[in-house]
Amino acid sequence: MDTLKPWVALLDEDEDDYIFWQHGFRQWAQHLDLYWFSSVTEFLSATSLGKDKPVALVMDGVVPDGEEMKWLSTLLLHPSCRQACLIMLSAEVAEPQRADFLRLGASDRLQKPIRLDELQLVVSTVSNHIARQTHA
Template sequence: MNTNRQWVALLTEDEDDFAYWQFGFKKWASHIQLEWFATGDAFFDRPDLTTSPPNVLLLDGLIPSNDEPHWLHRILEHDCCQGLVVIMLADNFTDDEYQQFKALGASSFIIKPANQQELQKAVLSISQQAPVNT
């Protein structure tokens, strides 16, 4: 992978979610490559993760479901992910979830977009949060 190219990791078990987000990134943030990981382990198995970490990580339901706190903690403790922008995705967030994820190190939260206008807004917000690799 080109280490100068920005990339965003999407951790979700749902391939349809990836296709939806991929459409958005290709349309409104084509300078950023979106990569899909169906499990947290698949993310850590990426061969060049240490030398070319993502600019942003989008964390959505992983296998097993509702294990986001475990993965968020594990990801942010990993050497490659120190200071990583982590955006939590959900249909909604309870106050308890918001507080828990924030305490664990989540950078921000996005309600999953339900239409193209919301997707555009979310993709542009994510692309603005993606620091440029040097």
């Protein structure tokens, strides 16, 4: 991927989710590009070939339930992800599980947005994580 703007990778099996997220980034995070990958394998294949790496990964439902910690560990070690904010989405966010993800190195674990006001909040949160990571 050769982009002029910093970019966020959305890892999500559902193309309709991508369209929803794309609206959010165009509306509230125009300084970032959003690229969609339907699987972790597709993302790793695409980013292994290019020089540009994402500034953030937003993951929703692309890893099997119960294996999130394993996949998070794997992604945090991958060269394409080392400098990126990793944010995992879920239908519900339990604080103990969120704390485990943060301890492991994730930037956040957020509730998946389903309404525009929730999307605006989550896109803003992702953008803020990127800004903090960039200035760290």
